[in-house]
Each structure stands twice: as structure tokens, then as C-alpha cells.
Amino acid sequence: KTIKFKDLTTEQKRLLKAAEKAMSTAYNPYSKFFVGAALLTRDNKIITGSNVENAAYGSTICAERAAILRANALGKRCFKSIALIAKGEDFNTKEVTAPCGSCRQVLLEFSQISETDLTVIMSTTKKDKIIISSISELLPLNFGPKDIGIDIKHYQK
Numbered sequence: 001k002t003i004k005f006k007d008l009t010t011e012q013k014r015l016l017k018a019a020e021k022a023m024s025t026a027y028n029p030y031s032k033f034f035v036g037a038a039l040l041t042r043d044n045k046i047i048t049g050s051n052v053e054n055a056a057y058g059s060t061i062c063a064e065r066a067a068i069l070r071a072n073a074l075g076k077r078c079f080k081s082i083a084l085i086a087k088g089e090d091f092n093t094k095e096v097t098a099p100c101g102s103c104r105q106v107l108l109e110f111s112q113i114s115e116t117d118l119t120v121i122m123s124t125t126k127k128d129k130i131i132i133s134s135i136s137e138l139l140p141l142n143f144g145p146k147d148i149g150i151d152i153k154h155y156q157k
């Protein structure tokens, strides 16, 4: 079910606005599609990311993974939520932008490190339609660290 910007908590509004600001930093000469992501860390810091494309298209990095890599390099691996927003060069999105399959898998990893079901806030460009979901809902019946006998608790930061 979709909700409106006004229905968000103050913290969720802050996170989505941070994602919106990050969206403008996308390096996107090929798709001209702008994506902004903002992670809320367990200690309430906001870490943003945007998509970075490459002439070898497959080497492109999505906004969500850019934010996670940035957070990891800043020594942070525990998150509570992530907000996502996107726009085209000459169009606004009519439906919310949801994370791609590869980003869902990476978000799952960090959700498990965090020992919390990561909240995923997805918005249209104009923030008139917003969906709040979670990584377990976006990636059910998943493959994770425990499937290969690995305990990642010790990697919390």
C-alpha cells in the first residue's frame, strides 16, 4: 500500500530528503537515470549514495550499494533503514523505485549483520507515492551467510 510524504515520521522524512539530495550526484551518462539512497545507521547517522555508471555498462554500481560501500569504508555496518528515490532526465517516476535484485542481496547481508529486518522506504520522484517495506519482504526465501555455515555477527561495527 502506498502512503504520502506527510505520513512519514520526522526521521523517515529526513532520510528520504537526504536520498533526494544524493540523487543529483548520480554519474549517469548512459541511462541518464538518477537514483539516490540514504542509509540510517544504528547510531542514527545518515550515509548517502548515488548510482555510478561505466562505459562497460555491467560495471555500473547502484545507489544502494554505493551507500553501503561508503558506510563500510566509514566503519559502519549496522543499519536500521534505507530510503530510495529516483528520476529520469526528463521524467518523474510514476511508481516507486524498488532496489534491484543484486542490491536486495547485498542489503540482506547487512541486514543480517545488523541483526534487524532492514526497513526499505521507496518513493516516487515527487514523493507523492511512498511504500515502506523490509528486506525480508523484498527478498523472501533467501540465500545468506548461514547457508554456507558462516556466522557474521562478529563483523558488526
Ligand code: THU
Binding pocket: 028, 031, 033, 034, 035, 050, 051, 052, 053, 060, 061, 062, 063, 064, 097, 098, 099, 100, 103
Ligand atoms: N539503479 C540504481 O542505482 N538503483 C536501483 O535500484 C535501480 C537501478 C541505477 C543503475 C543505473 O545507473 C541506472 O539506475 C539505470 O539502471
